[in-house]
Amino acid sequence: MGRQAEADFLGWVTTSRAGLRKTAYLLCGDWFLADDLVQDALARLYGVGGRVSSSGDPGPYARKILMNLYLDHRRRPGRREVPVAYVPETLGVDQHNWVDGDRDRLMTALARVPKGQRAVLVLRYWDDLSIEQAAHALGTSASNVRSQASRGPDALRAAFEPEPDPSNSPEEAL
Template structure:
């Protein structure tokens, strides 16, 4: 990337970073991991920014990088390990469901949906992409997007129903 492209990249990042961070959070359910995913996606985009801007769709290009990073992260078992100073109290975790608001219940339920289906749901209903745009972003067929959307919504409904049963 040339020096003359750096201000353009900075301007684009300033305008889009918070949206990318929210999308990453919806995908992974962890603000710290979301920050890491966005930073890595922006680093990779910066390296090829000249080519990205020639496509005329930098948002789609960086979103694709973000999705690939998230899905890659989910595939690697060692990255799913969490270090804890103290073991969490398992009995206390169930009691928190009562205090959750509607938004938190939906986010918690979304985290129970399989990663690929979650990616499709985030693209379709958070990013408001069409079936075709989602298929292009994930590199799959439109039929795959339709079936993953259907299965993902079914899984999300099931997770939400579980929360409703758990709350008095």
């Protein structure tokens, strides 16, 4: 990559990294891991510099690399989510007023959404990608993305709903 291309690449990185970090964070729920994913994605993007300069906007390709890294990261043994004995307490959507501390609840809810559906939610509703653009980033079909996008909000709402409390269940008649 020549100096001009490298300067252009660095310029693009500095203006786009904040957005990529947020996308990565919404996917993985961990700022440290998000930084690792973005840094690796940027290194890979730089490694294919020719493709960057020919396409003009490296954004779509960067996002595609990021998605692959995220999905690949989750597939690796030892990096999967660890099951815990107790699920953090959650509130129903109707009870929600967005103040400090609610972010944890949202990230917990997002973590309950299947990873593919979570990726579609983030790409469609955070990155504002079209169905086709999201499909390209995920390497899947537009119909699959359309289906996931339509079910995503319901999945998120369901993830927000509190766990059924056994103590509140009606007592069985003796």
